[in-house]
Amino acid sequence: MSAAPKPRLVMKFGGTSVSGVERIRTVARLVKRQVELGYDVAVVVSAMSGETNKLVAFTREMSPLHDAREYDAIASTGENVTAGLTAVALDAIGVPARSWAGWQVPIKTDGVHGSASIVEIGVEGIVERFAQGIVAVIAGFQGISPEGRITTLGRGGSDTSAVALAAALGAERCDIYTDVDGVYTTDPRIVDKARKLDKISYEEMLEMASLGAKVLQTRSVEVAMIHKVRTQVLSSFDESSGETLPGTLVCDEDEIMEKRLVTGVAYSRDEAKITLVKVPDRPGVAAAIFSPLADAGINVDMIVQNVSDDGKTTDMTFTTGKADFDRAIKVLTDNAPSIGQERLSTDQNVVKVSVIGVGMRTHAGVAQTMFKTLAEKGINIQVISTSEIKVSVLIAAEYTELAVRALHTAYGLDAA
Numbered sequence: 352m353s354a355a356p357k358p359r360l361v362m363k364f365g366g367t368s369v370s371g372v373e374r375i376r377t378v379a380r381l382v383k384r385q386v387e388l389g390y391d392v393a394v395v396v397s398a399m400s401g402e403t404n405k406l407v408a409f410t411r412e413m414s415p416l417h418d419a420r421e422y423d424a425i426a427s428t429g430e431n432v433t434a435g436l437t438a439v440a441l442d443a444i445g446v447p448a449r450s451w452a453g454w455q456v457p458i459k460t461d462g463v464h465g466s467a468s469i470v471e472i473g474v475e476g477i478v479e480r481f482a483q484g485i486v487a488v489i490a491g492f493q494g495i496s497p498e499g500r501i502t503t504l505g506r507g508g509s510d511t512s513a514v515a516l517a518a519a520l521g522a523e524r525c526d527i528y529t530d531v532d533g534v535y536t537t538d539p540r541i542v543d544k545a546r547k548l549d550k551i552s553y554e555e556m557l558e559m560a561s562l563g564a565k566v567l568q569t570r571s572v573e574v575a576m577i578h579k580v581r582t583q584v585l586s587s588f589d590e591s592s593g594e595t596l597p598g599t600l601v602c603d604e605d606e607i608m609e610k611r612l613v614t615g616v617a618y619s620r621d622e623a624k625i626t627l628v629k630v631p632d633r634p635g636v637a638a639a640i641f642s643p644l645a646d647a648g649i650n651v652d653m654i655v656q657n658v659s660d661d662g663k664t665t666d667m668t669f670t671t672g673k674a675d676f677d678r679a680i681k682v683l684t685d686n687a688p689s690i691g692q693e694r695l696s697t698d699q700n701v702v703k704v705s706v707i708g709v710g711m712r713t714h715a716g717v718a719q720t721m722f723k724t725l726a727e728k729g730i731n732i733q734v735i736s737t738s739e740i741k742v743s744v745l746i747a748a749e750y751t752e753l754a755v756r757a758l759h760t761a762y763g764l765d766a767a
């Protein structure tokens with residue numbers, strides 16, 4: 352007689368959660384509890400905190416122009432160590448376990464070294480071990496390319512390994528253990544009245560992650576959203592974690608009963624503003640500016656075109672990430688003959704502040720509240736952009752804290 356299949360759980364532990372022998376022993380105890388609660392568990396681990404940085408630094412020091420395939424061969428190794436150690440720690444407390452490197456699973460990816468995407472995961476081997484009562488410990492962040500080379504999934508990629516594995520295993524949930532106890536309405540380091548959210552929708556989390564909240568890798572949220580993987584963020588530093596749902600659950604909008612207009616306030620300092628002063632005001636000028644930027648792989652975020660006061664020329668302003676700034680300037684300078692700007696004016700001392708919430712789809716007035724709140728604080732808005740569930744403004748960096756705190760209060764998010 353075969354036993355009924357057990358529910359499956361993926362538990363992911365980030366770098367600070369596996370940063371040494373004692374921390375890994377704690378991880379093993381947290382896993383053991385879930386095994387005792389009746390789950391088949393797959394554990395995904397990051398490298399010890401700081402380890403990947405060290406490996407990347409070695410690689411760059413050896414040669415700035417290194418082969419991307421070797422970067423991956425090197426950068427992926429930190430996770431091999433923690434996967435093995437975690438399996439040993441589990442065995443030591445009576446929980447049978449074995450470790451897998453990404454290629455052994457196999458976690459098949461495309462060939463984009465350094466930021467590969469997962470294409471397919473073969474879970475048969477893991478499921479076979481589950482049937483024998485064995486916990487699977489998988490090295491996060493890594494996979495295997497079609498050419499059979501080791502790949503990595505981009506910094507923070509273990510989150511994506513975990514969520515993709517949960518999707519492939521049909522797991523009940525993917526629990527992401529980290530050093531904070533959940534997702535907050537805003538950054539608790541700058542707003543002491545920030546509140547932990549019980550639940551947040553995939554879409555809101557995607558905006559929060561891409562707008563600067565660093566708890567989850569953006570791509571992992573995309574994968575969770577596409578495959579509807581219920582993903583919980585919780586702390587490995589609280590050993591009572593994991594009994595109920597003590598963290599923040601990232602889930603479908605329908606699962607969230609509490610209705611709110613704005614769910615969170617995010618900010619990103621990784622912004623640079625570029626203005627093309629006096630470009631000809633004629634059809635084709637936007638294409639002349641943004642096509643060469645796109646061809647150079649430069650991501651442009653907010654865009655505004657001013658009204659022309661002389662009917663002949665206008666100013667065009669856009670933002671990009673700080674890392675792309677120098678290249679963007681070069682592209683615009685090289686293309687000046689075809690664009691026709693008089694000059695460029697730039698500012699890297701800016702921050703993008705965003706309010707996010709699915710409630711905006713059905714309620715008006717969210718943007719007004721934002722503009723009014725900032726006006727009352729005397730903060731000048733330089734650029735505005737909106738989407739269905741967010742409003743973002745670009746302001747001077749020195750007002751970051753002031754703006755985020757005032758908005759948090761204005762939308763009723765402050766903790767009591």
Ligand code: ASP
Nearest residue numbers: 397403492506507508509
């Ligand atoms: N160890 C990798 C990094 O530091 C992957 C991860 O931790 O998610 O980026």
Ligand code: MG
Nearest residue numbers: 365507510566
């Ligand atoms: Mg991380």
